[in-house]
Structure formats: structure tokens, C-alpha cells
Amino acid sequence: MHIHFIAIGGSAMHNLALALHHKGYIVSGSDDVIFEPSRTRLATKGLLPEQFGWFPEKLNSNLDAVILGMHAKADNPELLKAQELGLKIFSYPEFLYEQSKNKTRVVIGGSHGKTTITSMVLHVLSYHDIAVDFMVGAQLEGFDRMVHLTEENDFIVLEGDEYLSSPIDRRPKFHLYKPNIALLSGIAWDHINVFPTYDNYVEQFRIFVDSIVKGGSITYNEEDPEVDRVVKASENAIRKLPYNTPDYAVENGQTILETPEGPMPIEVFGKHNLSNLAGAKWICQNMGVDEDDFYEAIASFKGASKRLEKIAEGRTCVAYKDFAHSPSKVMATTKAVKEQFPDRKLIACLELHTYSSFNPEFLREYKGALEAADVAAVFYLPESVRIKKLKEVTPSQISEAFVRDDLQIFTDADDFKNFVFGQEYDNSVLLLMSSGNYGGLNLEEVKVLVEKY
Structure with missing residues (x-):
């Protein structure tokens, strides 16, 4: 079977493409941008598109099916061509x-x-x-x-x-x-x-x-x-x-x-x-x-990738990163780390990154989410709010939502980095929570910092 992927570079989509290739299917695909690790993993199997962009000419009646990724838009040129040809079009779960x-x-x-x-x-x-x-x-x-x-x-x-x-x-x-x-x-x-x-x-x-x-x-x-x-x-x-x-x-x-x-x-x-x-x-x-x-x-299960993943450990300090970003996940993760290390200072940092987390009504759901932390910080980039075409979110709105007087709020990547590197890490735990990249924070540098203690 020959399957064509529209938006082949996504995390889920490229893994499905690799699975079908492994199964013996003929796989082709397109995308306008592909990041690592998808890019290298597709290239290794000869599945990386030669050019980035959308090419309706890749679609023809010989294809057995087309799989449409969420990254594509409803007016995607390849999707329109597939519809015109009457090809079978599946979503990923279908x-x-x-x-x-x-x-x-x-x-x-x-x-x-x-x-x-x-x-x-x-x-x-x-x-x-x-x-x-x-x-x-x-x-x-x-x-x-x-x-x-x-x-x-x-x-x-x-x-x-x-x-x-x-x-x-x-x-x-x-x-x-x-x-x-x-x-x-x-x-x-x-x-x-x-x-x-x-x-x-x-x-x-x-x-x-x-x-x-x-x-x-x-x-x-x-x-x-x-x-x-x-x-x-x-x-x-x-x-x-x-x-x-x-x-x-x-x-x-x-x-x-x-x-x-x-x-x-x-x-x-x-x-x-x-x-x-x-x-x-x-x-x-x-x-x-x-x-x-x-x-x-x-007994030997160490956890899923990005879920309470230990990234560094020194003699009296340890650092974790976690995919947690929704209120319930942030609260559960913060409590879990404090329970595991009750005698250590917990420095918890949350990056607000998703569409939901910038919604004023939804922000209220974060009440008490960082309560278990000894030092709590929230970082977000106003630029991310603008990119999502949402109303401006102010630090005072965030402070009110979390209901924590000593919450430190950062809207600049350098200021947030200085906060992280300016902490005293003796007998402490650093917890970084986000589905983003903390404004480009270099985790290798964080590792070196933590391992000194």
C-alpha cells in the first residue's frame, strides 16, 4: 500500500509514518517545517521530504490513502487535491x-x-x-x-x-x-x-x-x-x-x-x-x-519521557523537568516532589505556554497549583499571547489567579534565566514544568549548575 502523509513532521504523524514504513508500506509525505527529532528520524529511513512545502502534484489516483495531520489547514493545497481526486482521507485516529x-x-x-x-x-x-x-x-x-x-x-x-x-x-x-x-x-x-x-x-x-x-x-x-x-x-x-x-x-x-x-x-x-x-x-x-x-x-519502570524526568543531581540537590502545564497536573506534580523530598527547599517554575493558560477565565483554575513549593515562579512570554491572537495577560492577573503573595512572575527570558541561576541550591529540588522550552533555557547549563551542589 502507498500512504501519503499531509503534515508528516508532527510528533504523532512521523511515528505513524515510521511504523507503516517498518510494516512494509510505501510512505510519502509533505510538511512546511519539520523540527528535531522528527527530521533526523524521517531522514534516517528515507522519508524526509526533499523540499518543505505543499505540492499537490504529489497526489494521484494511485495512492491507497491519505493521512491528514492536525498541523495542516482545511484549505491545504494537498488536501484539496486529495478531495478532488476522491482519495480515501483518514485522520490519524481513524x-x-x-x-x-x-x-x-x-x-x-x-x-x-x-x-x-x-x-x-x-x-x-x-x-x-x-x-x-x-x-x-x-x-x-x-x-x-x-x-x-x-x-x-x-x-x-x-x-x-x-x-x-x-x-x-x-x-x-x-x-x-x-x-x-x-x-x-x-x-x-x-x-x-x-x-x-x-x-x-x-x-x-x-x-x-x-x-x-x-x-x-x-x-x-x-x-x-x-x-x-x-x-x-x-x-x-x-x-x-x-x-x-x-x-x-x-x-x-x-x-x-x-x-x-x-x-x-x-x-x-x-x-x-x-x-x-x-x-x-x-x-x-x-x-x-x-x-x-x-x-x-x-519495579524497574523509570517513567515516561518528560514526565517527572530527572535531568541533574548533585550531592544535596536534584532537578526535574515535567510536561505538566494544566492546573491539575501542576498541582499533582508539585505535591509529588514535595512529598518525596519533604526536608528540601522546593523551587518550582512553571511556564505558561498553552492557549488555555492565557485565557483569563481558565487562569483561575490555577488557584493553589503551586502551593506545595517553597519558592514559586511563573514565566510566560507576552509574544506567545500575541502569536495566539489572544488578549494581553498581565502579571497582576496571574498573581491573582494563583492566589500566592510571594509568587515571582517573569515575562522576559533573560530575567527568568537569571532567576534560575541566582537561586541557592544547597539542600533543594528544582522543578521545571512546561510543554514549551522555558524561553530557550539551556538545560545542559542547568545540569552543570545543579551538579555543583
Whole structure:
């Protein structure tokens, strides 16, 4: 089969392109800009477009299908040509469903934790040499790609994102997968540019639960009130399997998980990650992995990329970076680090970067999000607000939203860098949270700084 990708350079899209190439498909694609690591990974397999831009002449009636990425616009010249030729046009999730409609589909959904839970499940299955197809939103240690597709594997494990499928398909991705086995980790309002009200956002999760195949199952976090309400209200003929945070303790910076076989040290930490672990355990058991085998494997799980990732450590100081940017994730991550290192000063830095985080109404959701930090800073670039064509956001608005008198706010990249490098790091933890790049902050320089202490 010959598949053409419109916007091949995206994180998800280039991984799907690599997976299909590995499967033996003929793959072509276009994009107007491709960043690292996508660029090198595509080039290595001979899939990098010779020229950047959109070229309708690449589209012809011999193509078996076109996959349309979110980076493309509805008036993309290649998309218009594909429509004119009457070609099959799939969104990313539509194509994944097409590849997996004869498999048992395991879908991990939720506003937070879905990447980590999916990663935990894949780590356990890989540890026990259980081959499955998969799609996950982070690069995992020991895995070549974030997407793997075969003809022969019985299961496919999919991270179920609630964001839109494509420029011409406004349905959330996870509505298209029709899971046999599903998980719902938490619901906390996000993507305000697409779901303008909280109720509208919650409705997407109701639809997800109702999309589960009859006779299937939903494993759900009963400690999340909204998740509990949504699942219990569903009249879908499915099994409903609740989970909650297991017992654990923190001793000398080490998290100890209580198991039926006794206490077990684990690599990940934080209440939210212990909750994620409980959800992953039930999913693995639904897929045929014994509880004992789960615990044996999960002991060596170090976390998903960019999720509480340790970037530097000195004798009395450690630094983490985390993808956290929404209010619930920021609060959970900050609390987790403080709980793990209660006797150290926690310096927590958050970069506001997303569309939602610049919305005055949504900003209020950040109330108390940095409460657990001893020193708290928020950084954002007014230029990012202008690029998104949003109203100006002022430091005073941010200060009011977080409800923290000593919050330090920076709107200049150099000022923020000077703040980071001007701190006293003896007996401390530095936590950097963002889905951006902290205004170009050099993390290698941060590493050198932290390792001095």
C-alpha cells in the first residue's frame, strides 16, 4: 500500500509514518517545517521530504490513502487535491482504528496520567515478552518508536487523547477507537480553545465511555469525583472496574509500595503516579498478566519521557523537568516532589505556554497549583499571547489567579534565566514544568549548575 502523509513532521504523524514504513508500506509525505527529532528520524529511513512545502502534484489516483495531520489547514493545497481526486482521507485516529478493527483495542483516556499509564502497561508487557501493537504519546526507553503496527498481534494499546482528530474532523481522537478495554484516569478541564465550557469538556468523556464495545470494560479512578459520576451514569452494557491509590510510604527519598508480597521499592513517585500504577495493574490483569508478574515488572519502570524526568543531581540537590502545564497536573506534580523530598527547599517554575493558560477565565483554575513549593515562579512570554491572537495577560492577573503573595512572575527570558541561576541550591529540588522550552533555557547549563551542589 502507498500512504501519503499531509503534515508528516508532527510528533504523532512521523511515528505513524515510521511504523507503516517498518510494516512494509510505501510512505510519502509533505510538511512546511519539520523540527528535531522528527527530521533526523524521517531522514534516517528515507522519508524526509526533499523540499518543505505543499505540492499537490504529489497526489494521484494511485495512492491507497491519505493521512491528514492536525498541523495542516482545511484549505491545504494537498488536501484539496486529495478531495478532488476522491482519495480515501483518514485522520490519524481513524487510520489507527482501521489498522486495529480486528484486534482487541485497549484505550487509556483521561485529562492527566494517560501517557504514564500507557507507558507502564507497555513496560510490563515488554518485560514479559508479550508482543502488542501500540501508540503512546512519549518516547519510551527500550522502544524504537511511539507507534507499532503489525498484522499478527492480538492486542493494540492506544493512548486516548481528547483533542481534535484533524482540521476537517472535529471529533476528539478517543471517540474513534471503540475500545474493548478502556481506562479513565481523571477529568480536569483542558483545551479551552476547543471545549469552551467545563460541561462541554466533560461531555467528551461521557461519549468515550458510551463508545466502549458492548460487553467490554472500563477501569476507572473512583477517587476522581467527576470520573466516578460519568462512569456510574453510563447505561452502556460494560463492566465497571474501579481503582484507587494503593498504600505506600516515602523513606529517605525512596517510595515504597505496599504489595500482597510485602513492601517493594519503586522508581516513580507521587500520589498521582501511584494512582496511575494501580490503573495500569488492572489493565495488565485484564490483558492476562498476573498480579505478581505485574509487580515484578513495574519495579524497574523509570517513567515516561518528560514526565517527572530527572535531568541533574548533585550531592544535596536534584532537578526535574515535567510536561505538566494544566492546573491539575501542576498541582499533582508539585505535591509529588514535595512529598518525596519533604526536608528540601522546593523551587518550582512553571511556564505558561498553552492557549488555555492565557485565557483569563481558565487562569483561575490555577488557584493553589503551586502551593506545595517553597519558592514559586511563573514565566510566560507576552509574544506567545500575541502569536495566539489572544488578549494581553498581565502579571497582576496571574498573581491573582494563583492566589500566592510571594509568587515571582517573569515575562522576559533573560530575567527568568537569571532567576534560575541566582537561586541557592544547597539542600533543594528544582522543578521545571512546561510543554514549551522555558524561553530557550539551556538545560545542559542547568545540569552543570545543579551538579555543583
